[in-house]
Amino acid sequence: MEAIPRNNPTVLFSLFVFSVTALLFFWRLFFQSRDLRHIPGPLGARLTSFWLVSKYRRGILFKDIALDLNKRYGPVVRYGPRRVLFSDASAINVIFNTRNTLPKAESYEVMNQIVNGKVISSWATTRDEAHISAMKKQVISAFTTTAILDYEPHIDHNINFLVAKLQKDSMDSPEVNIAKFIIFFAFDTICRIAFSDDQGFMAKQADLGNTLEAARLRFQHWHFWGPLPALERLLFKNRFVARTSPTSLLGKLASERLQSRMEKGGLGTESDLLDRYLQAAQRDPATFTPSTLIGILISTIHAGAETTASTVNACLYNLLRNPDALAKLRAELDAANLSSPPLWSEVSRLRYLEACFRESMRLVPLLINPIERDVPPSGATVAGTFVPGGTVVSLNVHALNRDPAVYGEDVDSFRPERWLLDDEGDEGDEARRARMQRADMTFSQGRRSCIGQHIAWIEMKKVLPALLTKFDIELVHPDEPLSMPTKQLVVLIDNLHVRLSPRKVES
Numbered sequence: 001m002e003a004i005p006r007n008n009p010t011v012l013f014s015l016f017v018f019s020v021t022a023l024l025f026f027w028r029l030f031f032q033s034r035d036l037r038h039i040p041g042p043l044g045a046r047l048t049s050f051w052l053v054s055k056y057r058r059g060i061l062f063k064d065i066a067l068d069l070n071k072r073y074g075p076v077v078r079y080g081p082r083r084v085l086f087s088d089a090s091a092i093n094v095i096f097n098t099r100n101t102l103p104k105a106e107s108y109e110v111m112n113q114i115v116n117g118k119v120i121s122s123w124a125t126t127r128d129e130a131h132i133s134a135m136k137k138q139v140i141s142a143f144t145t146t147a148i149l150d151y152e153p154h155i156d157h158n159i160n161f162l163v164a165k166l167q168k169d170s171m172d173s174p175e176v177n178i179a180k181f182i183i184f185f186a187f188d189t190i191c192r193i194a195f196s197d198d199q200g201f202m203a204k205q206a207d208l209g210n211t212l213e214a215a216r217l218r219f220q221h222w223h224f225w226g227p228l229p230a231l232e233r234l235l236f237k238n239r240f241v242a243r244t245s246p247t248s249l250l251g252k253l254a255s256e257r258l259q260s261r262m263e264k265g266g267l268g269t270e271s272d273l274l275d276r277y278l279q280a281a282q283r284d285p286a287t288f289t290p291s292t293l294i295g296i297l298i299s300t301i302h303a304g305a306e307t308t309a310s311t312v313n314a315c316l317y318n319l320l321r322n323p324d325a326l327a328k329l330r331a332e333l334d335a336a337n338l339s340s341p342p343l344w345s346e347v348s349r350l351r352y353l354e355a356c357f358r359e360s361m362r363l364v365p366l367l368i369n370p371i372e373r374d375v376p377p378s379g380a381t382v383a384g385t386f387v388p389g390g391t392v393v394s395l396n397v398h399a400l401n402r403d404p405a406v407y408g409e410d411v412d413s414f415r416p417e418r419w420l421l422d423d424e425g426d427e428g429d430e431a432r433r434a435r436m437q438r439a440d441m442t443f444s445q446g447r448r449s450c451i452g453q454h455i456a457w458i459e460m461k462k463v464l465p466a467l468l469t470k471f472d473i474e475l476v477h478p479d480e481p482l483s484m485p486t487k488q489l490v491v492l493i494d495n496l497h498v499r500l501s502p503r504k505v506e507s
């Protein structure tokens with residue numbers, strides 16, 4: 001066999017690439033993350049973020065990665081060279097602390113969008129805590145339980161539309177994919193709450209202009225690139241790409257709505273979220289620049305539409321699979337003698353209804369991927385483990401939501417009763433419920449928890465009773481598991497085929 005000449009350029013180049021890779025490998029292994037060697041994790045994860053990306057590419061959900069890591073390595077584990085995941089509820093107090101806030105990690109920048117040639121950070125993606133505090137000070141009142149009553153007529157309008165559409169469609173054919181109806185309902189409803197007008201998705205039963213698809217692609221982009229934020233910035237957010245990229249569809253929707261409001265007369269012309277944001281801009285124009293306003297509008301729609309839809313769809317699915325729970329809920333709704341559509345004042349205190357949602361959100365947490373925070377340069381002790389500065393920390397919600405020490409032995413069952421108290425004839429005790437509430441990360445915790453959670457609650461607690469009081473509902477395929485796309489960071493439910501008939505109340 002002929003010897004390969006040593007000065008062959010291909011051989012030299014291969015040797016060079018091999019040496020650099022080997023050097024990088026050993027540097028990472030021994031030096032870059034030496035200060036994290038007390039925390040276990042798979043070798044691949046300790047070496048490179050591509051370990052996580054390759055799993056995502058193969059369609060493995062973070063949920064399954066996280067549960068597997070917890071099983072193999074215990075409650076504190078590395079899932080990247082400088083990423084640590086905790087499956088211990090006591091970590092919440094440190095990672096999502098309200099006073100000494102750990103800032104959002106760099107991975108959030110991946111979600112920034114391009115609007116008119118500029119990279120815009122939204123409410124959810126901003127890492128500047130001082131900016132967020134200044135913004136919140138001005139708009140927090142728009143998200144309180146009292147303020148959301150102003151939005152109730154918008155929700156009622158869409159519930160009436162949804163029920164009428166389902167009544168009409170199910171007369172022609174009783175089998176419907178109710179997931180789609182609920183997705184369009186949630187998107188149109190958040191648009192109504194934000195702009196006093198919807199996008200007409202429910203009426204057309206279509207994703208007009210592919211806005212929903214574009215929003216999903218943004219989530220998917222975050223999913224794949226979240227572990228590699230620096231590379232994402234280099235490839236997708238460099239000046240040339242930003243200047244030549246078209247405005248994102250959500251950015252376009254936000255800009256158009258803002259512009260048309262200004263043409264209509266601006267401040268005071270409607271009673272909705274946009275008007276509240278314009279009031280804030282009048283009080284503090286330095287914080288609420290036009291880019292900030294567009295960023296807030298993008299977050300409102302992006303964070304508020306499919307999130308609520310998936311939660312309602314998952315809860316309905318869990319109820320249809322658990323007839324006893326459904327019967328109990330129907331009994332509670334019947335006893336409440338609800339208006340049509342149900343009023344917030346009637347449904348807000350229905351305890352079994354709330355327990356059904358909480359239990360469903362425990363089993364199917366909306367956010368699949370980790371909520372990441374940066375450890376400050378001085379380091380932090382999280383759940384008894386010292387984590388050095390420059391590390392990203394996160395909570396293993398999937399393991400925590402099924403921890404028997406928090407939720408009891410039957411953690412895989414849908415049992416809303418676990419959220420209720422003894423003194424009202426239900427199972428459980430106050431201490432356990434307090435423990436469950438402290439561990440509940442459905443809407444995250446701390447300063448950057450979900451600003452829209454009261455809006456989500458009012459929508460969810462009104463629409464599900466509206467459907468259950470108008471229809472008898474059964475699954476077309478009762479044995480099929482809930483299907484959802486695998487390459488995503490949030491739960492998206494596209495298929496929930498049910499058979500609808502007008503509700504027959506048993507005498």
Ligand code: HEM
Pocket residue numbers: 123124125132190299300301303304305307308311366367371372441442443444447448449450451452453455456
């Ligand atoms: C059931 C429905 C919902 C669920 C489960 C949910 C869940 C969450 C979670 C887990 C976060 C924290 C994300 C993170 O830190 O990475 C979050 C943040 C956020 N949510 Fe929601 N959300 C829901 C509905 C809504 C609605 C209806 C709105 C809008 C009106 C909204 C607006 C926001 C915003 C703006 C943030 C960012 C807050 C910040 O960074 O300070 N969400 N949500």
